[in-house]
Amino acid sequence: MIDGKGMQGPGGQGPRASGDDDPGPGPEQPALDRSVQGRIGSHLRAMYDELMQQPIPDRFADLIAELERNAAEAAPPSPSSPPEA
Structure with a gap:
């Protein structure tokens, strides 16, 4: 499971001790490290694949089917088809 390390808190600050020299996530640094992103991606793909089966x-x-019927009834005839009598 995900332990939450490296995640940003509500104030945009990651879980850091005060006085830590790490500037935190910036424009060039993701909020989650690559290994955590990879694990999340793998889990999401597995869940999605299972759902699609x-x-x-x-x-x-x-x-x-009902929506398609209603859309066909409400759609005006196309210009290339002859008008209905």
């Missing part, structure tokens, strides 16, 4: 719930598929 799950089927779409029937209720969502029904809602999408």
